[in-house]
Amino acid sequence: MRTLGTIGTLEEQARERREKLDKQHGVASNLKKVARGLWWTGFIGAITIIPAAIWYTGKADKWLVMAENESIRLSAELGMTVKNIEVSGREKTEPDALLAAIGKKTGTPIITFDVDAARERIEELSWVRTATVERQLPDTLIVSVIERKPLALWQTEDRGHVLIDGDGEQLQNYELGDYLDLPVLVGDDAPQHAAEMLATIQTIPHLYDMVTGAQRIGHRRWNIQLSNGMFVRLPEKDMDKAWQRLEILDRDHDLLNRDVLIVDLRLPDRTFVRLTPGAAELRRNPPKKEGAV
Incomplete structure (x- = not known):
């Protein structure tokens, strides 16, 4: 036991x-x-x-x-062929154009795929700012794109309004009606200098909301047009300080609600204003009081 x-x-x-x-x-x-x-x-x-x-x-x-x-x-034979193409970051770029730029169809050997050449082709597409292309063995291509952000509409003499981004690049394949709320720029070199100007006026959101357009003057500075019909002349240098001065003038004197056509901020120590034609006429010839001889 x-x-x-x-x-x-x-x-x-x-x-x-x-x-x-x-x-x-x-x-x-x-x-x-x-x-x-x-x-x-x-x-x-x-x-x-x-x-x-x-x-x-x-x-x-x-x-x-x-x-x-x-x-x-x-x-x-061991399955190292392109079977999947994974894309991230695409919104405005046309899918067919992107696939054509990638340049490989499913079933082709993945080890022969030139990622640098594909990246260069993709970055030639209008809406693509930068791109990366990688092989993920055994059978997948990973494509990541960063698209351009529309900044403004550029008014041209021969092509009408053209959508541009912050780099001044002209975008293609879009519906103009989707971007009519963007500022309209005038001037042959406006696209190349728009980003700095718009970044400055966006620092004061309630003033930026009134901006409808901007004109490049003499390849040096900007005139800003507001929705109330007023024009603001900005200086070549220190745009930010001039724009801040406009906010102070509006806050202290209700400037933007007055019959003013032009606000000239080009000099750092003084401001000039020009009245609207109607207001200027009333100032020159004020109405006579009743009973006056």
């Missing part, structure tokens, strides 16, 4: 054997994973490094061509 101590010893021995087998199984599983990883790494190295090594040794002959062709064939 076995005692409790003997049974406990047998159970401990069985548990030790199970733990030993589990450890051996885990080691074997890990070794298989490592082996697969090493094989995959070795294969990729073989199909990419060996042809390159042959090239750099100066033996760029039929052996190099054969090695490259064989590498491409083997990679395709």
Whole structure:
């Protein structure tokens, strides 16, 4: 008859054997994973490094061509072909134009894909400011784009209104009606200098909300048009200080609600105003009081 101590010893021995087998199984599983990883790494190295090594040794002959062709064939057989194209950041860029710029169709070998050339083609699209293209082996292309942000409408003599961004780039493929709330710019060099000016006037939101357009004067400075018909002449330098002065004048003297046509802020120490024609006429010829001779 076995005692409790003997049974406990047998159970401990069985548990030790199970733990030993589990450890051996885990080691074997890990070794298989490592082996697969090493094989995959070795294969990729073989199909990419060996042809390159042959090239750099100066033996760029039929052996190099054969090695490259064989590498491409083997990679395709093992599933290293373009099956997925993942795109992020696209809103305005037309999908068909983007796919054409990427330049690869599904099923083609992924190792032959030139990511730099694809990036350059994508960045030539009107709405794309920058792009990145990456291969994610074995079968996916990762494309990320940062699109341009519409800033204003540029009024031209021959093309009407053209949508531009902060870099002065002219955008294409858009509905003009979607952007009629943007300021209208006039001047042949207006697109190249608009970003600085608009950044300045946006610092005072309630004044910016009144801006309907801006005219570039003499390639040096801006005249700003407001929705009440008033024109604000800004200086060549220190636009921000002049714009802040306009806010102070409006706050202290209710300037924007007066019959003023032009507010000239070009001089830092004084402000000139020109009344509207009607207000100027009334000032020159004030109405006579009743009963006056």
